Amino acid sequence: MNQAINVYHAQEDAFGAEAVYANTLTRQEAQKKSMEILHSDFVGDLIDQYDFIHDADMDFEVKTNDKRYKRSQANDAGAVFVDGSRSIYVVIHEIAHALTINNDADDSGHGPEFAFCFLQLVKHFLGRNAGIDLSMAFMSNDVNDKPKGSNANSKPQRTKEDDELDQMMADIDDGSYLSNDYE
Secondary structure (H helix, E strand, O other): OOHHHHHHHHHHHHHOHHHHOOEOOOHHHHHHHHHHHHOOHHHHHHHHHOOOOOOOOOOOEEEEOOOOOOOOEEEOOEEEEOOOOEOHHHHHHHHHHHHHOOOOHHHOOOOHHHHHHHHHHHHHHHOHHHHHHHHHHHHHOOOOOOOOOOOOOOOOOOOHHHHHHHHHHHHHHOOOOOHHHHO
């Protein structure tokens, strides 16, 4: 399988296919959520910290039901969400594309830079447990989320949350993880 297919499988494994492809957001809600995420301090910090994550157009626009598109997609100027894919998961997925556009041409836009950015956005905007679920799904679906030749593997500042997440991942690896212990 290729990286793009593996990313889709991982996303479905982590959050459930029904949740991923649900129309839980209106076009206006998807637009609002996209702008909140794109203009957040967190995304600004990602742009400053990682050389492969860059700013999307300030006029990022969300469209729905555009008959020219068979699937949701994004670039640095906007996103199109087709029927059956207006969930927060797809919104974040497409924002990760907008922030990493032109980096992953060999992987249909789903390469390591995209996967890394997607995981960071999920951890921050959907919470630690969602980040753990996606990280585990990436591992079980052989998704590469370690960009080569970039500064992604050298975080200048570690937080207490980073240390806690590392400990949880170690607990998962050795089988001692119980979700109740971390909520």
